[in-house]
Amino acid sequence: MAVVVTLLAGAAVMGWALRIEPGDRLFYPATLLLAAVWILGALVSGPLHRGRAHTRSGGADGRAVVQALALATLLLAVFLLGALVVARIPALRAGVEELLDHARFGALGIVLVITILNGIAEEVFFRGALFAALPPRHAVPVSLLAYALAVVPTGTPLLVLAAAALGLVTGLQRRVTGGVLGPIVTHVCWSSGMLLLLPLVLSLGG
Numbered sequence: 001m002a003v004v005v006t007l008l009a010g011a012a013v014m015g016w017a018l019r020i021e022p023g024d025r026l027f028y029p030a031t032l033l034l035a036a037v038w039i040l041g042a043l044v045s046g047p048l049h050r051g052r053a054h055t056r057s058g059g060a061d062g063r064a065v066v067q068a069l070a071l072a073t074l075l076l077a078v079f080l081l082g083a084l085v086v087a088r089i090p091a092l093r094a095g096v097e098e099l100l101d102h103a104r105f106g107a108l109g110i111v112l113v114i115t116i117l118n119g120i121a122e123e124v125f126f127r128g129a130l131f132a133a134l135p136p137r138h139a140v141p142v143s144l145l146a147y148a149l150a151v152v153p154t155g156t157p158l159l160v161l162a163a164a165a166l167g168l169v170t171g172l173q174r175r176v177t178g179g180v181l182g183p184i185v186t187h188v189c190w191s192s193g194m195l196l197l198l199p200l201v202l203s204l205g206g
Contacts, residue, residue, distance in 0.1 A: 015153025022101030038121035045129035051179020064182030072189035080084025083201045095156045121186040127174040127183040140171040
């Protein structure tokens with residue numbers, strides 16, 4: 001029940017937060033509230049696990065950080081290449097530019113911190129609490145679908161597509177490592193990279 005309530009509340013807050021006009025200071029508390037919703041929902045839902053990964057020596061006591069960094073780099077590269085195409089399609093570019101305007105007309109440092117906090121919070125809930133509440137066989141596709149649907153209220157189709165792609169990668173990570181550390185590292189590195197590099201790529205593509 002806690003998982004369902006958190007999912008609905010988080011989707012509502014996300015839809016509200018990302019529709020706030022760029023430059024409006026209300027954006028900062030709204031997105032911090034969103035992070036709080038995901039984290040609180042995850043903590044109420046049950047215990048969380050960091051997970052483990054295989055090391056170079058063949059042991060299974062690693063922390064999945066190196067693998068997560070590699071995945072984040074690959075995912076970021078794919079999305080930035082895709083951004084070169086999006087930059088040439090006005091209808092798609094407009095939605096992306098609106099999201100980036102929060103950093104352009106606000107404080108980039110604060111937006112970066114909020115991006116990191118929300119990346120952590122989303123993984124703690126979607127690949128932590130929600131994933132653990134689902135039958136193992138269906139955990140990856142259902143958590144992916146729930147994550148994508150939670151983004152729908154923002155009204156940005158490309159953000160929904162990004163959520164689905166990220167949800168697939170981090171969901172598979174969660175299944176392999178058994179915890180949220182790997183997905184968190186991947187998500188945070190990817191989202192931070194997109195925030196900092198996407199404007200440059202769009203300018204090159206345009």
